[in-house]
Amino acid sequence: MKTVFFDIDTQIDFLFPAGALYVPGAECLLPTLAKLNRYAAEHSIPVVSTMDAHTEDDPEFKDWPPHCIAGEQGQRKPAELLLERRVVVPADPADVRIDGAQQIIVEKRKLDLFSNPNLPRLLEELGADSYVVYGVVTEYCVACALRGLQATGKPVTLVTDAIRSINEEAAARVLAEFTSAGGRLLTAAEVIR
Secondary structure, three states: OOEEEEEEOOOHHHHOOOOOOOOOOHHHHHHHHHHHHHHHHHOOOOEEEEEEOEOOOOHHHHOOOOOOEOOOHHHOOOHHHOOOOEEEEOOOOOOOOOOOOOEEEEEEOOOOHHHOOOHHHHHHHHOOOEEEEEEEOHHHHHHHHHHHHHOOOOOEEEEEEEEEOOOHHHHHHHHHHHHHOOOEEEOHHHHHO
């Protein structure tokens, strides 16, 4: 059974107190996030890492403060979350080769990772039987990932100690919706045992 890990928006602007859209407590996730990514690399499990890659005048900034501007420090992933062999899939249509990549960084300009036009072909090429999801923010980008991946009809697991939310009530609604649609909730230790 082929599993693919989805590492959602674990970027400096979200994970650290100095970040433009800091998620309170997200920096505490770093050891668990790094452990999941390393485990995937050690077991030949592809990691799809989504990354906001906004322009300076991005339309999303009407709803959110400017964050994750492409090429700036806040848009980057912390070094401990990067795997050695990686490829970037841009937010615009492109022909990207993923052969041999441990980590596939999927750029996006909207909350939903499925807004990247290259994602359907990428999922087809990966040929996963199941998905494991973690990252930030539970009630926004993680929720979009969960819904989109569940729509593929493949089993989806959410790593409960590798996510963080801003609004606990909204996050609880996302988890309830996810589990009622057949999603599984596991800890990182349960995923990597």
